[in-house]
Every structure is written in structure tokens, then in C-alpha cells.
Amino acid sequence: MDSIKSRITAFHKLGDFLSQFSRDKVEKKDNIEHNELFFDGFKHQLKIAEENNTWFTKENLLFSIENWTKALTTSNLIEWVSSENLGKNEPKLVAVIMAGNIPLVGFHDFLSVVISGHSVLVKQSSNDKHLLPFLAKYLEYVEPELKEKITFTEEKLEGFDAVIATGSNNTARYFEYYFKNKPSIIRKSRNSVAVLTGNETEEQMQNLSEDVFRYFGLGCRSVSKLFIPKDYNFDAFFNGMYTQHQIINNTKYANNYDYNKAVYLMSEFDVLENGFLMIKEDESYASPIASVFYEYYDNSDDLKIKLWEDREQIQCVVANNFIEDEIEFGQTQHPKLWDYADGVNTLEFLSKI
Template identity: 55%
Template sequence: MIAHTSRLQAFVKLGSFISDFCENHNLSENNRYSDFNDILVKAGQQNSWFTQENILFALEQWSFLLTEEQLTNWLSNYTFTNSKEVKTVGLVMAGNIPLVGFHDFLCVLLSGNKVLAKLSSNDTVLLPFLSEYLIQQDPNLEDKIQFAEGKLEDFDAVIATGSNNTSRYFEYYFGKKPNIIRKNRSSVAILTGNESKQQLTALGEDIFRYYGLGCRNVSKIFVPKNYDFDMFFNAIFEYKDLINQIKYSNNYDYNKAVYLMSEFKILDNGFLILKEDESFSSPIASLFYSYYENETELKQKLEEHRDDIQCVVSDLKVNNKVNFGETQKPKLNDYADGIDTISFLLSL
């Protein structure tokens, strides 16, 4: 049995609204979208990384997931009981990409619990707008969704997303409550040299979508010895206009200057810097690479660093594998850090 059918239907209606908005928001006669258009403008003014294109991309991905079929199939893997005590779950949300905390928000409400959300200062307008729409569809949600202005208080459990530094703060303040505390993760790609141009172009989507700011963005590639980087650079050339985004351009110029002054050997195509580096997380406008001797050793290395890796783009059989171009299109059961959020919430 799936609990809280009215909540599920509210999310289905939200998915339809988002789908219609993404398809028709530019049509002048559709004044019913003007408020949401204004919200997108405000979100971009608040966070200049949140371009209209990227916000619409994020919204579109959610419109594909918020259907009755998708939601029901996902939740059918869990056992819900109406007698379960309602808990208040604090959500500390990141602000690196648009609506990055929406999956946690969805999980809390569909598990029958209350949301107490602490929004990132970089992303304060999108989720409240969508919450208002949900409440219009299901007025019972009004006292189930709350946004915290100051410090999180009066909660039964917490899901907090941040950096390795903030995770120590989270563990100090939230450690005594049931919690999921997420740290820095990055995504990687394994290339063999046999990829098609189409695959490498799709990899550009994994690298550049949201300017590389998400944990599902590829920030490191593993390549065989004597790999021909010209194939890679030719395939991603269509993303060259990224350099026209001022913050991206500033990061590109800064990182290039640092690398050159440090006399690091780099590869550069005018909008992306490749640097040989063992680290997994590269700065904006940079992509780290490492050579590998054989697939077995590489898979072992990835397993040793599994807590640093969100997903792996490759044609090879590896854990957390994602197809080329698909990292920013997670499914409902693609849980961050591999922790089943619904199971956690149902166990409270």
C-alpha cells in the first residue's frame, strides 16, 4: 500500500504544471505562467549560476519523474503504514544547482512526514513557489511544509547536504538525532579510446551542465596511455559558448593563471583546462585526468574511493555506472551517496 495518496496526486499535478510551463512559458498568451516566470528571473538574479536554461533543464527533469506511473512504481518497493507516527524532518539544503534538495523534500512528504527546510541563501525562491502550488492541490500539506528562517529547531531527524567542512558542523549539531549527512562527492568518467564522437559530445553534457557545480557532474576522467585528447576536444567544441558566462570565464582565467604560474602542464581549448591530477574534484572550468594501466586496477582504485564518487560514466561494467550524457538525469531511486532516503524516513 502507498500511503498519502492525496500527496502523491499533488506531486503528479505539480509535474503536469511544470511540464506545461517548460513547453509553453514563452508564449505571450500564457499569462498564467507569469508568476513562475518572475520566480525564475528572481532565482537567476539571486544566483548568477542559475541561468534560465539550467533552471528549465532542472524543471524538465522533474516533470519527467513527477508522473503517477513513475512515482507509484518507485514507492511500490516500500511498505507504508498509516499508523506510523508523523515526524518532523529538518532539511539543510545546498544551493549549488537549481532545486538540488527537491528529492529530499519529495521523499519526506511522500513518506508521510513533515518538512522543515533550511534553504541555501543561493536558492530561496524556487522551492517555496512549488510548495505553494502543492498546497493549492492538497491543502492538508499546509502544516506539513515549513521553511526555517534561522537555526533549525524542533525536529526529529535531519538530512543535511554540504561540503566536507560543513559536514563536521552538521555532525556536531545534528549527531544526536537520526541523520543523513552528505559530504563532497564528484563523478568520474572512464574512457577507453573507442568512444564515438556522439558519446564524447554527450560526456560534455555531464561535464558542463550547471557549469560543473553538481556532485553528478564529471570532474575527472580516466584515460589509457597515449590517449588522443584531440578526439575529446573536437567532440566537446559545441560547448564553447560557456566562456561567455562571466563567472565561468573568471574561473577559467583564474585557474589557468594559477596553473601556468605553478608551471603545471595543462591542455587547453579556450574554455576548458585539462590537468593531470590524482584528485577527483576539479575547479570550475577545469577537468582533471589520470592515466590507467589496466581496467582491473582502475576498478579497484574506484572501489577504494567509492565514498568520494557519486557516479561513473563508462561503457565498462562498473559500480554506479551511468550512460554518457545521463548524469544529470537521475531516476527517483538514484539516491545521493547510495543511501536509500525513503527507507531511512520509514525507519524513524
């Protein structure tokens, strides 16, 4: 019997399986269903994912898995799905086009479609193609009725009823044209910002370094822009960032740092840097790897208006008692199941198609 209850159980069991893989240790546990079939295989898939994409370090892969372990509990899943009227509409085939900027970045869309009772047709990014098919296979073993519901393809998408697509601003324009006759959620590039006052604690600034550097700043929830008061002293910021100075030991990151530094120097931009991070005054939200942009603000009310006007470009606002729906320092990469990308409620969309 394929029901919301059985699907919640399946994803809860997947969470149990993933709990064996953390940054502290990767260790086989007793009483995990189908472990003899899947544990060693998933370890191997993690290794392949790391080799296939050097941005996907072991640390970042396991960090992502830890987050999903915490999210996929029965209580979280029930709280999440109970807010929507799921399973009342006819099951549809939903195509999901995934980004590949951070590990398992498309998992939330996959989870949303499957738990809603629809079938999913997945088109993955070549940058992140190893983990999800393996986890889907685990789900099919735990709940055999899901076998008919999950398809991966590298071909042209056909026969679907609705689509969820994530890409750059350029690909989003293509998606909007191509899928104009289908119900859709189409996500564009977004970045996250931090609002600083100069009164932050040392701990808050160290926590902010996690928002800046986790996944090398490649996620839409990564802070790439600071808003600072006119007389801001950057010493506290750089002191906080120093906790992540080992990042320069990653060759790909170091190459980006050197390249972007050379570009800034040749362009004679006024840049502050500390050997592994550059900051530059710039009105843009999307900063290159190894750099963070900053912009001055005169008063809080004007900044709140600006953030509201630019909300289509912003994923998260990190701040301390500044704005509604702000995120605490260090928490951008720990979204809950109901923290929807771009603020679009995926479950609500899926309940109405």
C-alpha cells in the same frame, strides 16, 4: 484524507504545472489546476532566481524543471514509493538542510519527506531560495492538508525528530557533531568521473560534454575527473567538448577560467586547454570550475578496485560496459527518483525513523 495516494496525486499535479516551463518554450496550458494563481508568479520566480544567482541561467533553470516534469508522473511516483513500507511509522518532523549549487538541488529530499507522510522543516541555501517555497505553495493549494506539513525557516532549527543535511566536507563534520543524537543522513562533497578507453564514438564524446558542462560543472553528478589509458589521444575528447564552446560567453564562467588558468600557469603546471576548458593530470576528484582532472590507468581491474576504494568520494561513474551501475555518456544529470545521492536510500531512512 491525507494518504500516500493523495500525496502522489499532488506531486503529479505539480509535474503537470511544471510541464509548462521548458527550454523549448514557456507556455500557459489549459486544464492546469490553479494556473491563474501560479503561472505568472512562477515565471517571475524564475527571473528572480536567475538575477539572484548568475550561475542559475535560464537554460539551467529550465533544464532542471524539465527533469522534474519527467520524474513527477503518477507511474514514476508509484514505482518509487511502492519499493518501501511508507506510512507505517508515526509522522515525524524532519529537518532538511539544502545545498544551493544547482537549481532545486534539495527538491528530492523535500519530495521524499512529504511523500513519506512526515512534516518537513526546510532550511534553504541563500543561493537557491526562490523556487521551492513557491512550488510548496502550489502543492498546498492542490492538497490543502499539506499546509500543516511544510515549513521554511531561516532561524535555528528546533523541535525536529530527524535530519537530512547536505554540505561540504567541512560543514558535514559540523553536522555530524551537531546532530549526533538524531537520526540523520549527512551528505558530503562528491564528484563524478568518466572512464575512457579511446574507443568512444564521436557521439559519446559529445554526450560527455553534457556531463562535464551542465550547471557549469557545479553539481555532484558533474564529471570533473577522467580515467584514461596510458597512450590516450586527447583530440577526440576536445572535439567532443567543442559542442559546448559557447559556455565561455558566460561572464562568471569566463572569469573562473581566466583565474584558474593564471594559477596553473604561475604554478607551472602542465595543462592542456582549448580556450574554454583546461585539463590537468591530478589525483584529486574535485577540479576547479573550467577544468577537468585526469589520471592514467594501467589495467581495468586495478581501476575497478580504485573506484571501489574511493567510492565515498564518487557520485557517478560514466563508462561504456566497464562497471556495474555505470551511467551512459550524457546521462549524469538525468537521475531517476530512485537514483539516490551518495547511494543512501532516503525513503528507506524515512520509513524507519
